[in-house]
Amino acid sequence: MTPPDSVSTDVLSPPDRSGGRPERRRAQRRARPSLGARVAGVVGELLLTAGMLLGLFVLWQVYWTDVEVAGDQATAIEEMRQGFEVPEAPEPVQPRTDAPPVMEPVGEAESLAILHVPRWGADYEVPIREGVGMWDVLNSGAAGHYPGTAMPGDVGNFALAAHRQSYGAAFEHVDKLQNGDRIIVETAQAWLVYEVTENYVVTPDQVDVVAPVPGDPAAVATERTITFTTCHPLWSTRERWITHGQFVEWIPRGEGVPADLVEEN
Structure with a gap:
């Protein structure tokens, strides 16, 4: 393509047999774009390129990152289950309401449990990993366990x-949870069942939502609770969506699975 400032005069005007040089020079001058037009053209091309790059980034952020981590999620779950006891009975069993077994702490970014939320579908299961680091935990598709909060099954707030x-x-669908919905944490020893008790929105500085007693950092915990935190609204970090749940029952892994998971599958 011929650059705008070197447009061919052969295209604009045939040669003048009598010399015609002044006409050619005048044609060249008339064809040459002004500085403003050239600047506008460059800016337009830059904006077009930027728009294309932005579109590709959005496609990568929205779609491709989900594809990338799907394999990581499945691998983490498969590796954990290799060390889990296989339930003997495929049908539901009577749950227990006494104190459940408590997990030992694990290292940073290590997998510790599997999360199930029947409200989000029969195939919903994601690994839970220690810590809330962006690249080593959250961007792997896992739910991150806030360091210093209760371990699964322990008294306090499993956040x-x-x-x-x-x-x-x-x-993604945290805003669809309703009071009474079940949250199931699968560990090597047990299925721990919690029920949603409330949902609300806070600002990022309200860290007392992950305290042993949510909202009351000075209180001593006497109950087993669970807390979800995530960004709100979508595509914004302005606020945090909070979901709390209360421990209700548990089932030893070797005895069966919770009725909620049997019914979903």
Whole structure:
């Protein structure tokens, strides 16, 4: 393509047999774009390129990151289950309400349990990993366990964070949870069942939502609770969506699975 400032005069005007040089020079001058037009053209091309790059970034952020981490999620779950006891009975069993077994702490970014939320579908299961680091935990598609909060099954607040969009979007449908919905944490020893008690929105500085007694950092915990935290609204970090749940029952892994998971499958 011929550059704008070197347009061929052969295209604009045939040669003048009598010399015609002044006409050719005048034609050249008339054809040459002004500085403003050239600047506008360059700016337009840059904006077009930027728009294309932005579109590709959105496609990568929204779609491709989910594809990338799907394999990581499945691999983490498969590796954990290799060390889990296989339930003997495929049908539901009578749950227990006494104190459940408590997990030992694990290292940073190590897998510790599997999260099930029947409200989000029969095939919903994501790994839970220690810590809330962006690249080593949350961007792997896992739900991250806030360090220092209770371990699964322990008295206190078992607090988790996860993405609401991109990178697997583990908490994408958190706003669909209703009071009484079941949250099931699968560990090597047991199935721990919690029920949703409340949902609300806070600002990012309200860290007392992950305290042993949510909202009351000075209180001593006497109950087993679970907390979800994630960004709100979608595609924004302005606020945090909070979901709390209360422990209700548990089933030893070797005896069967919770009725909720049997019914869903």
